[in-house]
Amino acid sequence: MSTPTANPSEVKFTPYVPAKDEEYMSDAQLEHFKDILLDWKQQLIGEADRTKTYIQDESSAMPDINDRATQEEEFALALRTRDRERKLIRKIDKSIAEIENDDYGFCETCGVEIGLRRLEARPTATQCIDCKTLSEIKERQNQGHT
Numbered sequence: 001m002s003t004p005t006a007n008p009s010e011v012k013f014t015p016y017v018p019a020k021d022e023e024y025m026s027d028a029q030l031e032h033f034k035d036i037l038l039d040w041k042q043q044l045i046g047e048a049d050r051t052k053t054y055i056q057d058e059s060s061a062m063p064d065i066n067d068r069a070t071q072e073e074e075f076a077l078a079l080r081t082r083d084r085e086r087k088l089i090r091k092i093d094k095s096i097a098e099i100e101n102d103d104y105g106f107c108e109t110c111g112v113e114i115g116l117r118r119l120e121a122r123p124t125a126t127q128c129i130d131c132k133t134l135s136e137i138k139e140r141q142n143q144g145h146t
Contacts, residue, residue, distance in 0.1 A: 011040045016116055024113050025105040034099050036123050041092045044085045051078050091124040107131050 016032045055075055062068040098104040105114050107128040114128050127135065 011036055011043065013039070013120070015120060018116065025102075029116065030099050030102075030104060033104065033119060033123055034096060036120070037092050037096050037099075040123065041089055044089055044092075047085060048082050051082050054078065088124070095124045109135075 013032075013036050016029060018026075018029065022028075055078065058071065058075075062071060095104060105119060106112065107114055108126045109131040110128065112128050114125055118125055118129060125132070
């Protein structure tokens with residue numbers, strides 16, 4: 001069973017180097033991020049297909065109850081991973097739609113540029129680092145952690 005590719009750092013790309021005086025989220029930058037997102041989505045879809053094949057191929061009835069329990073736990077873990085990746089694909093699709101609508105790359109909270117390097121690290125980011133940090137602090141406070 002292969003490892004999941006829920007981490008965008010596993011998508012291979014060349015970091016974008018903007019031209020001098022290049023406008024933020026130029027057509028070339030948008031194309032760069034769209035390519036990253038599409039490659040990442042393809043990897044996730046491929047993982048889902050491999051999981052499906054793995055479960056189908058390994059679903060033989062095992063006579064030993066312990067072996068069967070281990071196998072079922074492996075299947076459950078693989079399916080939970082795929083479920084997280086299915087949700088991630090929805091975020092990727094949302095980011096691609098934002099690219100197509102020229103809304104990509106700007107913080108949904110304050111409107112500032114998210115930044116090329118942050119987006120390369122997390123292409124589905126919707127907040128700048130400051131707003132994301134503040135959001136996480138508020139979330140921890142709401143959960144009773146300070």
